[in-house]
Amino acid sequence: MHTAIVWLRLDLRLADNPALHHALQHAERIIPVYIHAPEEAAPWSDGGASRWWLHHSLRALAGDLRHLGSRLVLRCEPSLSALLDLVRNSGATSVYWNRLHEPAFTRRDNEVQAALRAAGVDVHRYNGSLLHQPGAILTKTGRPYRVFTPFWRACQQSPTGPQPLPSPNALPPVPAHLKSLELDELSLLPRLPWDQGLRATCEPGEQQANMRLHAYCQTSLPTYPASRDYPDRPGTSHLSPHLHFGEISPQQVLWVLRDYAEHAAGGLTAASESLIRQVGWREFAAHVLHHYPHTPEQPLDERYRNFPWDNDKSLLTAWTRGETGIPIIDAGMRQLWYSGWMHNRVRMLVASFLVKNGGIHWLEGARWFWDTLVDADLANNTLNWQWVAGCGADAAPYFRIFNPVLQSKKFDPDGVYIRRWVPELAHLSARHLHQPWGAPQRLLHDSGLQLGRDYPYPIIDLGSSRNQTLVRFRAHLSPDR
Numbered sequence: 101m102h103t104a105i106v107w108l109r110l111d112l113r114l115a116d117n118p119a120l121h122h123a124l125q126h127a128e129r130i131i132p133v134y135i136h137a138p139e140e141a142a143p144w145s146d147g148g149a150s151r152w153w154l155h156h157s158l159r160a161l162a163g164d165l166r167h168l169g170s171r172l173v174l175r176c177e178p179s180l181s182a183l184l185d186l187v188r189n190s191g192a193t194s195v196y197w198n199r200l201h202e203p204a205f206t207r208r209d210n211e212v213q214a215a216l217r218a219a220g221v222d223v224h225r226y227n228g229s230l231l232h233q234p235g236a237i238l239t240k241t242g243r244p245y246r247v248f249t250p251f252w253r254a255c256q257q258s259p260t261g262p263q264p265l266p267s268p269n270a271l272p273p274v275p276a277h278l279k280s281l282e283l284d285e286l287s288l289l290p291r292l293p294w295d296q297g298l299r300a301t302c303e304p305g306e307q308q309a310n311m312r313l314h315a316y317c318q319t320s321l322p323t324y325p326a327s328r329d330y331p332d333r334p335g336t337s338h339l340s341p342h343l344h345f346g347e348i349s350p351q352q353v354l355w356v357l358r359d360y361a362e363h364a365a366g367g368l369t370a371a372s373e374s375l376i377r378q379v380g381w382r383e384f385a386a387h388v389l390h391h392y393p394h395t396p397e398q399p400l401d402e403r404y405r406n407f408p409w410d411n412d413k414s415l416l417t418a419w420t421r422g423e424t425g426i427p428i429i430d431a432g433m434r435q436l437w438y439s440g441w442m443h444n445r446v447r448m449l450v451a452s453f454l455v456k457n458g459g460i461h462w463l464e465g466a467r468w469f470w471d472t473l474v475d476a477d478l479a480n481n482t483l484n485w486q487w488v489a490g491c492g493a494d495a496a497p498y499f500r501i502f503n504p505v506l507q508s509k510k511f512d513p514d515g516v517y518i519r520r521w522v523p524e525l526a527h528l529s530a531r532h533l534h535q536p537w538g539a540p541q542r543l544l545h546d547s548g549l550q551l552g553r554d555y556p557y558p559i560i561d562l563g564s565s566r567n568q569t570l571v572r573f574r575a576h577l578s579p580d581r
């Protein structure tokens with residue numbers, strides 16, 4: 101009897117899982133294993149919010165496997181030693197996995213593959229997390245794209261693969277003598293109970309991912325292009341953690357969206373193509389990380405390598421706590437802390453505020469996001485922070501500095517989002533909510549608000565900090581330097 105190990109990582113699903121599918125075609129016995137080895141991801145081991153999601157996603161996957169007659173084997177040790185131990189104890193002759201694209205994982209997987217092959221074990225690797233393999237989309241001169249629009253055009257001209265693979269109907273049992281840890285032994289959940297917001301808002305798991313996608317298509321997809329920038333509306337799909345942990349594949353998302361577009365009455369083609377384009381940004385981020393693996397720590401644009409960032413710890417702390425005195429920034433940072441997620445428009449604003457007004461290194465912000473986002477994703481986080489800072493692929497130019505007050509008035513005009521996350525401002529009128537420091541004293545008093553006591557004064561002046569940044573960037577990029 102041929103036994104195969106399926107090494108599950110960021111592909112915590114049964115449907116459209118090429119590694120699982122191919123293992124089932126070639127082996128009579130399948131051993132699905134998840135190995136927790138955080139040191140192998142260093143320096144980007146999962147943060148607190150990601151670990152929380154991972155715990156629940158593994159629990160869901162274990163339940164789904166049990167339902168089909170199998171069992172998830174959990175290990176917590178170096179990946180190679182766990183795999184070799186399973187090979188020895190099960191008689192497995194092959195290991196199947198879907199590729200990862202983070203630099204630490206690519207290195208580790210190459211080493212594991214070499215060691216397994218040296219031990220006489222076959223290794224089979226598949227693409228399960230992207231529409232296009234990194235390296236498959238290149239410019240006419242064979243170079244990686246650094247600008248999104250031509251990259252995405254090239255993607256659209258390439259075949260995106262066949263229909264997603266179905267979930268198996270049944271799986272062979274895992275031999276009882278193969279040991280597994282209990283999920284709690286991975287210690288993924290926080291010791292202090294800061295996770296009540298995650299418990300209230302997050303639903304990890306493959307079934308939840310699919311339910312979310314279909315519910316989203318039925319309710320909010322038609323208005324996606326018009327409402328995706330408004331944080332006070334249920335405009336976006338919230339699929340990001342599901343996609344990061346591979347509870348759903350981009351291929352599945354693509355097919356479902358195109359299916360809805362085809363069968364819905366009028367208008368949905370533009371909406372679904374608009375959402376697919378965002379999935380294209382995820383694709384772009386993975387390709388950039390693949391070609392430029394130094395970018396999680398270093399700017400893609402060499403000119404920013406020695407940029408003189410500030411090191412204002414009190415500003416950084418106020419930013420992380422949502423106590424900057426700029427309502428839209430504080431609303432975003434509090435949404436993040438509570439729910440592990442933040443709206444994309446507000447992510448851009450809080451990042452621009454930290455880097456461009458605060459003068460703080462983008463890496464400080466990226467690290468905070470890494471610890472607090474349930475969708476923390478090395479490629480997406482890196483690309484977007486560098487985009488905002490002006491030093492990455494397709495980046496906003498340095499002189500593009502969001503004005504958080506104007507943005508807040510435009511995208512949260514009635515202050516619904518701010519009132520929800522900064523309740524101390526709830527009684528201010530929409531006119532003054534975006535900029536309470538400009539409100540007349542009498543009005544603040546009538547709203548029961550004393551600035552400096554109930555809500556901070558702005559920690560920095562938006563206008564002068566913007567001008568200082570422009571001077572600093574110009575000086576740094578000046579050809580005479």
Ligand SMILES: Cc1cc2nc3c(=O)[nH]c(=O)nc-3n(C[C@H](O)[C@H](O)[C@H](O)COP(=O)(O)OP(=O)(O)OC[C@H]3O[C@@H](n4cnc5c(N)ncnc54)[C@H](O)[C@@H]3O)c2cc1C
Pocket residue numbers: 328336337338339340341343344375378379380381382383385442443444445447448451469473475476477478480481482484485488
């Ligand atoms: C500073 C900053 C940091 C970010 N860090 C992350 C991160 O760690 N992980 C992450 O998944 N996204 C990150 N993003 C991108 C984006 O904010 C989120 O993907 C999006 O808000 C997720 O919400 P959604 O699933 O409702 O998005 P939707 O609008 O419904 O988009 C669908 C999917 O497309 C992808 N996507 C959308 N926008 C982007 C984008 N700008 N870049 C890459 N992929 C995108 C996501 O996978 C998303 O789930 C970051 C953005 C900024 C500005």
